[in-house]
Amino acid sequence: MSIIPEKSKTRRVQTLNELSKRKVVEHNSLITSIAKMDKTPLKMFELAVSLIDTDNPPKDQTVYLSKQELFAFFKVTDNDKHSRFKEAIQKMQKQAFFEIVEKTSNGFEFESIVPIPYVKWADYHDEVTIQFSDKIMPYLINLKNNFTQHALSDIAELNSKYAIILYRWLSMNYNQYEHYSAKGGRREEQVESYRNPTISIQELRIMTDTVNEYKRFTNFSKKVLDIPLEEITVHTSFNVTYEKVKKGRSIDSIVFHITKKQVADDSSYKLDDRDYIDGKIRQEESENELVLQAMDSPYTKLLMEQFLLSYLDLMDKKILAGLQKNVYPLYDELKELRGLKGVKEHLAYIRDKQDDYSKKNIAKYLKKSIEQYLPIVKRQDIDHE
Template identity: 70%
Template sequence: MSSITEKAKNQKQVLTLNELSKRKVVEHNSLITSIAKMDKTPLKMFELAVSCINTEEPPKDNTVYLSKRDLFAFFKVSDNDKHSRFKEAVEKMQKTAYFQIKEVKEKGYEMTSIVPIPTVKWNSYNDEVLIRFNQDIMPYLIDLKNNFTQHALSDMAELNSKYSIILYRWLSMNYNQYGHYSVKGGRRADQVESYRNPSITVKELRLMTDTVNEYKIMNDFTRWILEKPLEEINAHTSFNVTYEKVKKGRSIDSIVFHITKKPVARNDFYKLEEQDPIYLQDKANKEQAEELLAGKALKSKYTKLLLDNMLLSPYEMTDTSLMAGLQAHVYPLYDELKALRGLNGVKDHLSYVRAKQEAYSKRNIAKYLKKAIEQYLPTVKRQDL
C-alpha cells in the first residue's frame, strides 16, 4: 500500500503555506447559517480543509492532503508540544464537533447533524496529513450552483474566537449577495442595500452561535458575541463592520450590521504604464480613478457573463483593484472580439475558458482572462483575413 506521502504527491494535493494564503473557502449558505457545535480550532481546521477543494474537480474519495508544517504555521503553533496539541484537536473534532443544519422543505423543515471530518490520518515519519470529509457534508461544499458564499482563507487565519469565525462567515454571505445583486439585478434597491446592512434577530443570532443557554445577560452577550468578534473582524479581515441594536418594547429584538469593504492594495498587474496621467497624480486621485474603473466594470455586460460562467464570484467583485484591472485590461479586448464575432462570440469564448480553466487560475483571475483573450484574438483575426 502506498504511503500517505506517495498518495498526496500522486494527486498533487499537498499545498505550500504560500498557496494556502491565496486559497478561498466556498460553502453553501445552509452550512454558513447552521449551528457549529464545535470550538474555534476544529472550525478553523474545517475551513482550512475546505479551501483545498477544487469544486470543478471534486477530490477523489472526498479526500484532501495538507502538510503538518503548514497546518502548524496556519494555527501559529511553534512550541515543542505542537504534535500533542494537534492530536488533541483532531480527537476533539471527531468526537464532539458537528454541524446542525436546518433546511426548509415543502412540509416544514429538516434538521441534519453531520460530523464533517470523520477521518484524519498522519504518521510520525513524514509531513503529510490525510483529511477525508463525510460524504454527507460534500453537497454543501461542491454542489454550489446556487446560494453559496466564498471568502478568503487568509481572513480566517487571525480570528481567534469561534464567534468571530461564525459572524465573519455570516457577514460574508450577506455582503456577497450585495455584490451579486448589485450587478445581476433581480432585487429592489432597498433589498440590495439590506444585504450590505443585514439584520438578524437576537434569537436567531443565539441559535447560530450556539449561545441559547449562555450569556443570558444582554451586556455579556453584547461583549462576547458582538463587540469582541467585531474587534477581531475589523482588525484582521477585509471588512469594517459596525452594528446597532433595535429594540422592541424594552428588550433588544435584533441587530443591524453595517458592512464596508477595506481598500485593497494594488499589485503589479494592475499598475498602468508610468506615462499614464492617472498614475502620475496623487494617491487620492489614483484611488478615485480605480473606483471609477471598478464602477464601470460592475455595470458591464462582461461582468454578468463572467458571473454566468462562474469565472468571477460575488466575493471577487468586492475587490476594487480586480474589477478595475478587468475594466482596464480585459474588457477592451472583449470589445474587439465582440466587434469581430458579436456578443455571442464573447459568450462562446468564455464558455471555452471555463471548460479549460485550471484551479490555479482563480488566484489571479484577471491575469488569466487577459492571457486567454490575448491568445484567442489573433486566431479570430487570421480567420477573418
C-alpha cells in the first residue's frame, strides 16, 4: 500500500470540503438541450461551470481548476490518473457538444456548441486552465431569469449520463416549485405540476439522445428511467418516483414525483430525542452533571467562538447535556487524530455550511457532521499506514 504524505491528505480533505460547497448554475435552455457526450465530459463540464461566479464573470471566459479538485471529484486515486485525465480532456474536446433548440416566433432555431474548446495543463504543476466557448457563456452568466442551480456534490455521486441529465431536469422543475411556493404568482395546480412534472416520451428521448436507441420500451425504461432514478434517489437530495401515462395502448408520457429529503425531523435534536437516549429520559441529576461538564468543556468555548452556539443555547440544559453526552466524545476522537487544531478546522468548515434549519437543531447538526467526518479521517490514516 502506498504511503500518502500528511500534506497530501490534508489537501485532499480541504479539496473535498471545497467541492461540497460548490453550486452549478445554468440556463434552463442548456438543461433541456441535447448533451452529445457521455458521463465523463458532462461531469467535467459541470465541475468547470461550478467555478464561474455569475456576479463577476471570468475574464476571457477562462477558469482555473486544480488537478486535486478534478481527481477528488472523480474519486480517482490510482497511478494512471494523469493519463486518464488526458484521455477525458481529449474526448470532451473531440466528441462533446450541446445541441440547443430554441423556439422562436418563426419556428425553431438550433445551435451546436462545443462548450470547452481550450484546455491547458502541465505535468509539473497543479493548475488546469479551462476556457469556455464564447457561445456557451450566455447560458452560464446571463441568468436573470429561467435558470437552475443545483449542488455539484450531487452530480459527483452520479455514475451514468442519463442520471445526470434527469437530475438536472428534475432540479429545474423542483427549483420552480420552491420558488413559486414561496413567492406566489402561479395557481396551486401549476405549482404542483413543477413538483410532479410531465414529459412526453418523445421529448425524453430527444433530451437523453436515445431517439435511435432502446427501441423496446422495457429496455428504455430500465436504462433511462429505472437505473438512473435509483441513482438519483440514493445519491442526491431528491427522492423520485414515476408513473407511465398511456395514450391508447402506447406509453405516451412520464409523470415524475419529486420530494426533497429531510435531513432531520422538525424537533430540536436534544438529549430527550430518541436518537440520544434508549427510549428513556435521563434523571435530572445526570442531566445536571452533564451540563456542568459541558460548561467546563473547551469544546463549548470553541463552538461559541465559531458562533455555532448562542448564549440562549447555553441556557438550554438539554442542548448542553446532549452535546456533552453525544458530540464531545466524538470531538475527543478527532482531537486524538488531528489535535485541537483539527477540531477547530472541522467547526470552521461546518459553520460555513450552516443553514437556518441546522441553527434550530444545533446539537443534531453537530453530531451528524462529526459522525460523517470521523470515518474520512480514519480512512486517511489507514491509507497512510
